[in-house]
Amino acid sequence: RNAANIVDVVADYVSLHRSGANYKGLCPFHNERTPSFIVSPAKNYCHCFGCGKGGDPIGFLKELNNYTYREALVHLANKFHIEIKEVDLSSEEIAERQKRQSFLTLCDFVNKHYQQQIAVESNNATAMARLNALGLHEAVVKLFGLGYADSTPDSLVDMISKAGFSISNANDLGLVAPLANGMGDVINKAIVLPVYNKTGKVTGFAWHSIEADPTSFGTTCRSAIFNPQESVFGLFQANHAISKAKSCFIVDNPFDVMAMHQNGLTNTISPIGEAIDRYIIN
Numbered sequence: 001r002n003a004a005n006i007v008d009v010v011a012d013y014v015s016l017h018r019s020g021a022n023y024k025g026l027c028p029f030h031n032e033r034t035p036s037f038i039v040s041p042a043k044n045y046c047h048c049f050g051c052g053k054g055g056d057p058i059g060f061l062k063e064l065n066n067y068t069y070r071e072a073l074v075h076l077a078n079k080f081h082i083e084i085k086e087v088d089l090s091s092e093e094i095a096e097r098q099k100r101q102s103f104l105t106l107c108d109f110v111n112k113h114y115q116q117q118i119a120v121e122s123n124n125a126t127a128m129a130r131l132n133a134l135g136l137h138e139a140v141v142k143l144f145g146l147g148y149a150d151s152t153p154d155s156l157v158d159m160i161s162k163a164g165f166s167i168s169n170a171n172d173l174g175l176v177a178p179l180a181n182g183m184g185d186v187i188n189k190a191i192v193l194p195v196y197n198k199t200g201k202v203t204g205f206a207w208h209s210i211e212a213d214p215t216s217f218g219t220t221c222r223s224a225i226f227n228p229q230e231s232v233f234g235l236f237q238a239n240h241a242i243s244k245a246k247s248c249f250i251v252d253n254p255f256d257v258m259a260m261h262q263n264g265l266t267n268t269i270s271p272i273g274e275a276i277d278r279y280i281i282n
């Protein structure tokens with residue numbers, strides 16, 4: 001708490017201006033036109049005189065990002081380069097944690113690979129033709145971190161091996177699978193949609209095959225870090241808007257989420273591995 005400077009923490013989300021000994025900005029918790037959100041470096045505290053929300057660096061992050069206390073601490077430790085040492089973990093717990101960490105690292109690598117692929121001209125043309133046909137604009141590619149999978153000339157299997165990652169982990173994550181002539185890519189000729197958790201880490205992927213109809217999506221399999229049946233698409237992008245609105249739209253599929261965002265309805269999410277019917281509560 002002492003190492004986490006409230007001004008640095010808040011400035012990641014709010015544009016701040018100096019005002020005497022304090023800083024001022026537009027409140028991230030309610031809509032306003034004149035700033036009533038005050039950040040005090042001396043008290044290491046922030047407060048909104050409009051809606052009353054705010055707090056110390058931990059409280060601010062919990063409120064803004066719907067973080068648990070632990071998630072807020074981990075966020076601050078990463079930001080301010082503080083090492084977290086956990087005590088009293090069994091060897092199984094340590095192994096489990098290391099496995100999850102190596103899965104997350106691999107997902108991050110794979111995500112970047114697909115994002116590089118969508119920047120390739122021919123892939124970009126194919127992906128944008130499909131997205132445009134659905135009324136989606138270029139901006140969604142960046143906002144949702146979209147990628148493209150095309151196994152020629154560089155297959156994901158080759159890229160993973162070359163980078164020194166474990167093919168067995170990639171198999172566990174459902175990214176590669178044994179084919180007739182060795183390991184091959186599961187996702188091919190498809191727009192790739194990374195599924196981010198609340199803290200912005202990629203835990204799995206959905207994809208839309210260019211050859212399939214516009215509402216069909218595949219997902220990577222259940223793993224130690226991902227459950228497609230329990231994950232939703234767009235939560236990371238919608239998180240702040242959901243907090244602010246205290247409500248959210250649940251739509252049929254990821255493309256609908258993007259269309260809603262594009263039209264300013266940013267508190268929108270969708271299921272990825274299941275039909276929406278499963279979420280309708282009578």
Ligand code: ZN
Binds near residue numbers: 029030048049053
């Ligand atoms: Zn406020």
